Amino acid sequence: MLTVRELTKRYGDTTAVDALTFDVRPGRVTGFLGPNGAGKSTAVRLLLGLDRPTSGSALVNGRRYTDLPRPEREVGALLDGGAAHPGRSARAHLLALVRATGLPRRRVDEVLGTVGLTDVADRRVGGFSLGMRQRLGIAAALLGDPGVLVFDEPVNGLDIDGVRWVRRLMRDLADEGRTVFVSSHLMSEMQQIADRLVVVGGGRLVADAPMAELIDAWSHARTVVRTPDPGPLTAWLRDRGVPGRRVDVEQGPDGELRIQGARPEEVGDAAHGAGARVHALYREEASLEQAYLELTEGTARHTASGSGGTRGADAAPGGNGGEKTEEYR
Numbered sequence: 149m150l151t152v153r154e155l156t157k158r159y160g161d162t163t164a165v166d167a168l169t170f171d172v173r174p175g176r177v178t179g180f181l182g183p184n185g186a187g188k189s190t191a192v193r194l195l196l197g198l199d200r201p202t203s204g205s206a207l208v209n210g211r212r213y214t215d216l217p218r219p220e221r222e223v224g225a226l227l228d229g230g231a232a233h234p235g236r237s238a239r240a241h242l243l244a245l246v247r248a249t250g251l252p253r254r255r256v257d258e259v260l261g262t263v264g265l266t267d268v269a270d271r272r273v274g275g276f277s278l279g280m281r282q283r284l285g286i287a288a289a290l291l292g293d294p295g296v297l298v299f300d301e302p303v304n305g306l307d308i309d310g311v312r313w314v315r316r317l318m319r320d321l322a323d324e325g326r327t328v329f330v331s332s333h334l335m336s337e338m339q340q341i342a343d344r345l346v347v348v349g350g351g352r353l354v355a356d357a358p359m360a361e362l363i364d365a366w367s368h369a370r371t372v373v374r375t376p377d378p379g380p381l382t383a384w385l386r387d388r389g390v391p392g393r394r395v396d397v398e399q400g401p402d403g404e405l406r407i408q409g410a411r412p413e414e415v416g417d418a419a420h421g422a423g424a425r426v427h428a429l430y431r432e433e434a435s436l437e438q439a440y441l442e443l444t445e446g447t448a449r450h451t452a453s454g455s456g457g458t459r460g461a462d463a464a465p466g467g468n469g470g471e472k473t474e475e476y477r
């Protein structure tokens with residue numbers, strides 16, 4: 149569990165992290181999303197005791213990192229650009245880490261296996277591809293078998309196989325009940341990795357909510373349904389909406405309906421009710437990007453004007469004067 153309270157870090161005139169408050173809980177993947185320079189890496193460094201907060205606190209399992217008796221057993225981290233000595237082999241790098249921390253040597257082969265580097269364990273890291281180096285960094289994070297994992301931009305520069313592997317690993321780690329906190333500036337990537345999102349912009353909290361809720365609230369997401377029975381489904385949706393609200397239905401070519409204000413599962417239920425056959429049912433992809441753009445655009449304005457207000461009808465009021473964080477919902 150990570151607990152961040154009113155966390156602030158200033159470097160001279162720059163406020164890299166500005167009164168951030170959020171929790172990261174076990175058993176799920178929490179994404180840490182924000183544009184370049186939003187303060188993600190700074191917050192991560194503060195959590196890992198690599199830098200000291202100007203004010204506020206960043207706790208791992210209820211304690212400051214520097215107060216943890218065996219930090220390597222509680223939290224593992226992959227830092228942006230973290231690297232091993234190029235002249236060393238992967239195995240030698242990990243052995244040096246277990247020697248320094250007093251972890252059992254067998255962990256080296258275990259984590260090499262977990263990240264798929266067993267076959268190249270004795271090759272020099274200098275000759276590793278970016279993907280192999282990322283795997284080695286993740287192996288190092290896993291050495292102490294920690295319950296909390298923090299990954300700063302783990303998919304940066306990875307090819308599709310590497311990206312898919314990282315996603316799978318994050319999911320497995322969360323399913324094992326660990327706390328997984330992953331930063332990225334890529335909405336599309338976050339959408340595929342995270343269950344929950346903490347969004348920052350200009351050092352400040354923009355949103356802290358489950359992924360689905362965030363996308364629904366901030367994007368103009370539309371659900372697309374392809375059906376040979378557009379008439380009955382359209383009538384059903386226009387007449388009844390979905391529970392709790394009205395929806396907007398637009399009919400496209402080939403019986404394809406675009407529905408604003410209803411999630412795919414709600415449209416599926418409506419189709420069932422209307423007796424309409426469904427050949428395809430999905431949410432428009434662009435809407436995810438849209439959600440992110442809306443969020444960060446709001447942030448940019450917010451930062452530029454220097455006064456309160458996340459945007460959107462669902463945003464919480466207040467937050468002016470820079471004292472309180474603004475929590476979406």
Ligand SMILES: Nc1ncnc2c1ncn2[C@@H]1O[C@H](COP(=O)(O)OP(=O)(O)OP(=O)(O)O)[C@@H](O)[C@H]1O
Binds near residue numbers: 189191333
């Ligand atoms: N050691 C430092 N000294 C001075 N300024 C810093 C330092 N570290 C970060 N900053 C500034 O703090 C702000 C936040 O930077 P940070 O690296 O935390 O952002 P980020 O969200 O990780 O961005 P990116 O997506 O590019 O990795 C930036 O304006 C950056 O220039």
Ligand SMILES: [Mg+2]
Binds near residue numbers: 188189190228300301
């Ligand atoms: Mg960063």
